Each structure stands twice: as C-alpha cells, then as structure tokens.
Amino acid sequence: MVQRTAQSPQDSHGSHEEHDSHEAHGSLKSYVIGFVMSLILTAIPLIVVLNDMLEGKAATILLLGSAVLQFIVQLVYFMHLKEEGKPRYNLMVLILGLFIVLTIVAGSIWIMMYNKVA
Numbered sequence: 001m002v003q004r005t006a007q008s009p010q011d012s013h014g015s016h017e018e019h020d021s022h023e024a025h026g027s028l029k030s031y032v033i034g035f036v037m038s039l040i041l042t043a044i045p046l047i048v049v050l051n052d053m054l055e056g057k058a059a060t061i062l063l064l065g066s067a068v069l070q071f072i073v074q075l076v077y078f079m080h081l082k083e084e085g086k087p088r089y090n091l092m093v094l095i096l097g098l099f100i101v102l103t104i105v106a107g108s109i110w111i112m113m114y115n116k117v118a
Helices: 009-013 016-022 028-050 056-078 089-114
Strands: none
Touching: 028 056
C-alpha cells in the first residue's frame, strides 16, 4: 500500500521551475528591440512610397524586402522561434504552412492569368 503525503497547492500544479522550463518568454529588452525594429521596417517603405523616392520595380522590391524582414523580426522577437528546443516542431509547421500558402497564392495567380474564356 502506498502512503500519500499532503501536497501543497504549488506541488499539485508543478513547481515554478518546471513551468518556466517549458515556456520561453522574452525579456523586456528583446520586446523593445523587436518593437523598434518593427516600427523602422514599417516606416521606411511608408516614407519612401509617400515621398515618391522610388517607383515601379524598385518600390516593389523595397516593400517585399521590408515585409520579409518584418516577418523574420516577428518570428524571432515575438514568437521566440530561436529559443525553441529540439526537435523543432514549430519551425517545421511554419515551413509547411508557408509552403501551403505559397502554393495557394501561386495557383490562384496562375488560374487568374491563364483562365481565358473562349
């Protein structure tokens, strides 16, 4: 027969050390860095386009480049992708999701471009 001892409320829910080891949270410094970088990556294309500094393909490249960098900043500083342990399930799911989204977008553009009514 197993003898049970009284547990404190903290023991029944796990200790704080156990809880902290399973969740990765950023510091205030990393959140501020991410926020400032996000503001900069939003302001640069906005200023360039509103002031007609670039046009055509150059403006498109700047906008797409800023969007990709913004996406990376969001993943690293707010979604904590770099702090994940092994195996990297979050990264694999992200890559799969991006593949699905890009396939849908490319397929939709292809259908819109080449769906000619006779």
